[in-house]
Amino acid sequence: MKISRVFVCMCLLISQIGYGSGSITLGLGAAGATGLAAAIYAGLERIKCVAYECCYPNTEWTRPNMTALSQNLKIKLYGQHLVKKVVHRALRGHLSTSEPKKALVMSFHGWTGGGKNYVARFVAESLYKLGMRSNYVHQFVSPLHFPHHHLTDIYKLHLQDWIRNNVTKCERSLFIFDEIDKMPVGMIDAIKPFIDYHESIDGVDFRKSIFLFLSNTGGANITRRMLELWKEGKNREDIELSDLEDLILKGAFNEKDSDLVNSGLHHSELIHHSLVDHYIPFLPLERHHIELCAEDELARRNLRPQKDVIKKVADEMVYFPAETKLFSKTGCKRVAQKVSFLIAHDEDYDRLFD
Structure with a gap:
């Protein structure tokens, strides 16, 4: 029955x-x-709750696991020491109180392949047993879900209804906005009431929810600053958040010559009212990071980490600037495809298997 x-x-x-x-x-x-x-x-x-996912506290479905998050960031994320530090601390701090002041909002910035989606997945896996498959994780990809700028007002109403209905079902909901730079300008302001300092709205408490913004914007500015610091002889691991955060915080979203000018946060109420808690820069990846990603990809396929294959993968990537070839243009994003191509054309394919 x-x-x-x-x-x-x-x-x-x-x-x-x-x-x-x-x-x-x-x-x-x-x-x-x-x-x-x-x-x-x-x-x-x-x-x-024994058989089906539910949002009751202290069940296996929604019990936070900060140790798992820390391990994933430490072992599986390369070249992003700032991300490891800020994301873990911000999430742990938000979860440590039963009544946070507001919803947690983190904005990830940097060029493609740096690990933004990777980290978003780690956050989901640390919060929910089902990870990204959880009913309480809601991912929006701007070109897919909000493709038409002339429908911005309709999108805003639908988005507000979606957030309200899902937080009503589970206070600890996670909302991920990918490619927010391609979102219609002004649309993201629809979520302002839910991330502001309100105890409740129409009887619903949104303060335990978490919002992640993922964007390629800022990548050029971050890379320029990285090159400057590299020329000054500063080690990558010695770079502090303060060395980069000002690129986004000090009016970058509203400067006409900024690469952020067309982002979904341009002239946003979220910026003007300081409702984004953490702006997190993802640094451009270097060749040795690409090699580590290639090694991981081979391991994921249960293949031996052959040094010649790893080197070929790294060689196949495009680097810049031309004079130093310090950074990968696409980070680790195309590593899986390169590995597939190389192993498919390996004359001694069997040597790759244990």
């Missing part, structure tokens, strides 16, 4: 007990019967 049918049967039984006569009248009354029915329904909902 399905749980919903069990619930209906129990309610009918309770109503008969509550309103019956003689020996079966237990004195529950209307209020008592309703309260008991609600308690039974809550209990049945908890039983559902």
